[in-house]
Amino acid sequence: MKKQIPTAAAYIDQLPEDRKTAVTNIRQCILEHLPKGMTEVMSHGMLSYVVPHSIYQKGYHCDPKSALPFMGLASQKNYIALHHMGLYANKELLDWFVAAYTQHSKYKPDIGKSCIRFKRMDDIPLQLIGELCSKINTLQWIETYESAFIK
Template structure:
């Protein structure tokens, strides 16, 4: 569900009540725990967290006018989705996350390449998500990105 909201607060204000508390909690955890240098905004109709052009002037290879995306958070029709590009680009990180996940929740991990889907708001592993957010700095992300996505 792509939002036309122009700011993160506008996005959150437009959410249905049954999702709002979890999404606000997610945003608060992200803002409090992402390493310094990432910026918040809107990206692809979702809450977006990215490396700004001031730190990475080349921007996103698909559209260099956009800052380098790192993390997105969205309230989809049947779940909350956390899109963490570091999981997609770093085998060690994804292996850590998959191994740690069952230690933090009874819910089955529902995951795509970079997307973690949370269908039950009561079983979101907040402590694990908080730790995940601290694991990649903007400089580390730029290095991973250039190795994984900037061929030649």
């Protein structure tokens, strides 16, 4: 079992040197653009940005004891992963992001269902990440989440 890292600072401190700056910059961008009401926590071994139970009492449908996830940031073996649940739940948001990515990077985006993978530390589109963070406010995210995942 992996050792739980209790804080964002501790998470960043344990990263390899080549990742510390990139993760710190992405984290700062997220914090500057995170919708009001959402908070940063450590969850699932990564930096997570959630709607706390004080705002959305139901919690995450997969584990109601957990706050409603919105975004996550993790350093993986070969890339930095930015998870944005809105990309998974809202096709219009995903289409916007893919189209906008080409304006912010000379490379095509490497995207999974909700995961954006950054393999080049010198080509992380921080401005676009900021725009993505602020595209959905907290109440819009709750509505999107419920319409996409709660049946």
